[in-house]
Amino acid sequence: MAPIVRTVRGDVDPADLGITLCHEHVIVDAREGFADPDIYLDDPEEVAEDLREAARYGLRTVVDVTNVGMHRRPLAVRRVAELSGLHVVAGAGFYHGHFLPDYVHEMDVDELAASIVREVEVGIEDSGVRAGVIGEVGASEGGLTPTERRLFLATGQAQRLTGAPVVTHTALGQQAMEQLDLLEDGGADPTKVLVGHMDCNLDLAAHLAVAERGAFVGIDRINARKYPWDDKRVELVLGLAERGYAGRVILSHDLSRKSRLLKNGGTGYGFILREFVPALRRAGADDNLLHLILVENPCHLLAFAPRQ
Numbered sequence: 098m099a100p101i102v103r104t105v106r107g108d109v110d111p112a113d114l115g116i117t118l119c120h121e122h123v124i125v126d127a128r129e130g131f132a133d134p135d136i137y138l139d140d141p142e143e144v145a146e147d148l149r150e151a152a153r154y155g156l157r158t159v160v161d162v163t164n165v166g167m168h169r170r171p172l173a174v175r176r177v178a179e180l181s182g183l184h185v186v187a188g189a190g191f192y193h194g195h196f197l198p199d200y201v202h203e204m205d206v207d208e209l210a211a212s213i214v215r216e217v218e219v220g221i222e223d224s225g226v227r228a229g230v231i232g233e234v235g236a237s238e239g240g241l242t243p244t245e246r247r248l249f250l251a252t253g254q255a256q257r258l259t260g261a262p263v264v265t266h267t268a269l270g271q272q273a274m275e276q277l278d279l280l281e282d283g284g285a286d287p288t289k290v291l292v293g294h295m296d297c298n299l300d301l302a303a304h305l306a307v308a309e310r311g312a313f314v315g316i317d318r319i320n321a322r323k324y325p326w327d328d329k330r331v332e333l334v335l336g337l338a339e340r341g342y343a344g345r346v347i348l349s350h351d352l353s354r355k356s357r358l359l360k361n362g363g364t365g366y367g368f369i370l371r372e373f374v375p376a377l378r379r380a381g382a383d384d385n386l387l388h389l390i391l392v393e394n395p396c397h398l399l400a401f402a403p404r405q
Contacts, residue, residue, distance in 0.1 A: 100400040102158075103217070103229030103261070104184045105175040108403075114184060115157030117395035120233070120264060120293055120317040120349035121366065123148070123161045123177045123185065126168035127353065130196040135354045141173050145180035147358050151367030158184040158395070159366065160349075162233040162264050162293075165201065166192030171226035186399065189216035189228030190255070191248050193235030193266060202244050206283075209251035210258070217259045218404070229399065231255055233293055235266030241275060249276055253283020260401035262289045264315075270298025273307050287311040291347055291398055294318055299329050301336045308337060308345035313398055317349035320357075320368045327373060331380050338386055346390050347398065348373070 101108040123144045127136040138144055148159065161177075163169040171187055178185035190213045191201055201209070216228045234252045236245050256263050263285060265276050273292045280290055292307045293315040304314050316334060318324050337346050348369055350357075357363035364372070374387060 098402045098405060100402050102184070102399045103186065103227055103403070105171065105178050105187050105226050106185075109184060111396045111400035114392070114396050114399065116155045116370070116391045117158040117160070117399070118156065118349045118366065118369070119160045119291055119347050119395050119398060120162055120315055120351050121159050122163050122167070122351070122353040123159065124170050124173045125163045125353050127196070130166065135356050137355055138353065141176040141180055143358065143360065145177050146360065147365045148177070148181040148183055150359060150365060151370065152181070152183060154367050154370035156183065156366065156370060158186070160186040160188070160230055160264070160399070162188040162230065164188040164190050164192055164232065165198065166196030169221070171221040171224040175226050186229035187221065187226060188230050188232050188264065189213050189221065189261070190231045190234050190252055192233065193245055193248070194237040194242065197244065204247075206247050206251045206254065209248060210254040213251060213255035214258050217255070217261045228261070230262050230264050232264030233266040234263065236268055236272045236276060238268040241272065246279060249279035250283040253280040253285035256280070256286065256289060257284030258404070260289075260403060262291065262398050262401065264291045265293045267292060267294045267297075270295045270303060273303065277307070277310050277312055289398065289401070291315050294351070296330050296333060297324055299326065299333070301333060304333055304337055305340060305342065308342035313345050313347045313394065314342070315347055315349065317347070318351045319348060319373050320350060320364055327376065330373070331376050334377060334390070335380055335382065343386055343389055344394060347394050348390060
């Protein structure tokens with residue numbers, strides 16, 4: 098079967114994706130988990146308005162990696178897609194740590210994998226909305242818990258069965274190798290894995306290690322107030338490119354806060370295209386490199402051939 102990208106409004110040709118952000122949130126409620134009232138996006142029209150503004154700069158596709166543990170609402174995510182006119186891809190599976198509901202800790206690897214597979218192939222809950230990525234699957238700052246280890250093994254198993262790509266959450270860019278080990282132990286293809294939040298770790302060697310495994314490196318907290326070093330992110334992107342790994346770099350914002358929306362005084366989903374891409378150009382990035390990072394790499398990650 099020909100490769101597709103699975104969006105919340107149906108499967109699309111990978112060639113139609115265009116500029117893509119692979120690690121965002123469009124509908125999310127993580128207020129309780131983070132003890133922070135700002136981590137809450139609940140209004141499809143409000144989010145779609147911000148995405149339409151980003152579309153003026155070329156944005157065409159966004160991946161919402163909100164899954165179990167962040168109070169996802171798949172029908173609201175589909176409404177964002179309808180209102181914005183963008184392709185929106187939803188996340189399957191489970192987040193991490195104390196965000197997880199109690200029942201997850203009682204499930205074994207096979208049960209967890211079966212749940213993820215169903216969300217990709219049948220739909221999330223009873224919504225009929227199918228996920229197009231597995232993630233973001235995460236790890237706690239103190240190290241992977243037994244439940245998290247099962248989740249990574251289950252995610253690897255589900256990736257092997259469905260072909261759907263994986264997006265991970267690292268704790269400040271740590272644990273990447275352990276995450277990839279577990280995913281591969283479960284059967285995952287590392288070339289279909291995006292290791293998230295690597296830009297919270299400014300050590301280029303850590304990024305190169307991920308790229309050398311064949312996985313994508315997530316430079317995905319661009320313009321995040323808590324991690325305000327976009328100049329260093331420019332250096333990381335160009336450092337990877339100079340060493341032959343431009344084809345492993347993916348950019349995103351990890352936007353999940355109301356305060357980051359344009360209407361609330363933030364910089365919105367368009368910041369990368371308005372501000373970060375020009376910074377890359379000033380540092381020496383040419384059109385070919387930018388097209389590779391913004392269009393081709395996300396397409397290679399997100400495209401998969403579903404089972405018959």
